Amino acid sequence: MPGIDNTAEVVSHFKCAADANSCKAYGSGHINDTFLLKNVSAAGPDYLLQRINHNIFSDVERLTDNMRRVTEHLKYKIREHGTGDPLKEVMTLIPTDSNRFFYQDSTGDYWRMFYFLSDTKSYDVVQTPKQAYEGGKAFGKFQYMLSDIPAGQLFEVIPDFHNIQKRLQYLTEAVSKDTCKRVQYVSAELQMVEKYAEDMQYFQQPGQAAVLPKRVIHNDTKFNNVLLNSNDEAQCVIDLETVMDGYVAYDFGDAIRTIINTTTEDEADLSRIKLNMPLFNAYVQGYFKEASKFLTDTEVNSLMKGALLLPYMQAVRFLTDHINGDIYFKIKFEGHNLQRARAQLRLMQMLDANAGAMHQIIVNEMNSYKTAKY
Template identity: 55%
Template sequence: MESQYNKEDVEGILSHFFIRGKVASITPFGSGHINSTFYVKNTDSNEPDYLLQKINHSVFKDVPGLIGNILLVTSHLKEKLKDVPGADPDKEVLTLVETKSGGFFTKDANGNYWRVYYFIKDTKSYDQVETPKQAFETGKAFGRFQKLLSDLDAEQLCHTIPNFHNIEMRLQQLHDAIDADPKGRVKEVEFIIDFINERAWQMGAVLRAGREGKLPLRIIHYDTKLNNVLLNKNDEVQCVIDLDTVMPGYVAYDFGDAIRTIINTSAEDEKQLDKINLNIPLFKAYTEGYFAEASGFLTENEIESLSHGMVLLPYMQTVRFLTDYIQGDTYYKIHFPGHNLQRSVAQMQLLNRIENEYDVLKGIIKDVAY
């Protein structure tokens, strides 16, 4: 457990929620960069286990808006799944636990915000795709997620992180960090800055198409990593999780972010660059899974935009990791000095690999879509 929270502290926080049974143990859970998550095991096997999360309100500044988004989206998903034969909304959609004061989050004496989800048992997640079936199921998960939300007005959701995938703003943040250079790190990263600047215009294609009305605004996930999908014991999709960034956006963003992790033969922070290669069969499997669910609502322009997304998102992460490194590692959790720089270089290498195979990958999208 994180050093600043002992069992008594966490049990005190849990006492604000309608928790059934009694706490047997509380342990840190998951591999997320942003929030702090604890697995709460129940003493009574007939009662649910829980996930307690401290919401990082330096990242998510509008916590009531964030919780409102999650309630709106999960309620809509459950309502839509009621009409799907064989579906179980409570096992396929996250459920927030209500507080005793009538809300869905609480604030502790130190000003930290907390929420509780029911833990979905008999599921698993992976940090890296291991099989084509997992890639296919992950594609299905996010395709279905977008499809089920395609008839919900995106304007009803607030932007929990404004301009999250606005590449123009991300580049401006980078250039502001370069100008300030608070830690004196710019000189050592000039080769990455040159790489980024050479591609800046082409990477604005999705944003420009959206502004011109060529792409519809959808409700998207914004963090489509494999470990944000729970699979059942047969490696079949069960539930999409980590809904903090669900907000209005373009489908290319979600497709590109998924491809960024699924196609990569190594971790996103791989130090040995020669290990970073593309697993094209996994790319094809993800694309097939995605279109198995999403083909019915996507426009032709959206399908065309997916290939832009697959280069934009590794580029975006190159920019974001580098910005955080220059600023002094203030956003992402790091595990050693220079971690964000290592992440940025790895994403740059991944983008190089994708650019080299761009025509092949775009051809796969076209073949699957049509």
């Protein structure tokens, strides 16, 4: 992760009490660079400072406006229910000295700052059913609290972010250009992508929009985007750059992608990739505790489609980036994106083999809440 050469300049433009000399790299995000800064007072809150990757998020102003609107709405809903602490359960943006929520420095980089939520933790790999349950509850509640924002209100930060037709088109273009002469080494992966391509276009089928509602969703529900407290209870959903319209199945699918896998998303040994069904069951239970309050039957029936699509789509994205020369995702070694793609394709195949049974678990859980109402 690149460091900061102008920490004092950046920090001086935010309304904060951060110690610029305490700046340290923080987290494991693929896209932005994140740093932790201590408060000059031991009693004060610490801060997270992020350098926004404006090569990916090109309209920083509208992106930031999305985040402001969403965090304000979430805080309002928590206060309205009177059962939580909005400062602990929602990320809080720190304004600049010009009362904006981002700063562009003298080198052209864009920055934002949040209060650091202390005594929290996140997991790249889910370890217990309790963690999975809490993750499901967190993302279900997140969707529920945003379900009264009509579609079309937020800026589309990354157009067609979960449009698999577009992702396959980008892959085809990368293969055609073959800029780094890597295509000859990925024929097996390309064949597998092609094998499943037609089935994965469920959400782009004609007429789908008429029966499946679009809602404001997170769009990046990796499990490490939920902060848990010291008791492994969900506290806050983070990384809100991609909050925009989409299908709830996208969020469900991406969460399952990271929760059900018995190892990491970039596992090199494909034989280690297995489905942890107790974690799936726990996540579904937690998710429907909140999401059952607003989901339609059509949305429930689409969830397993999302669970198949998201690892497939992630594989397509990793493979595309590998062919293009690793220009989007951060890598730790040459071939990292290809390793990621292979792991995600393997996970997708295993989910496909168990899709019927998993769909029945989803339906049964939703029906248990319907029955409880009568």
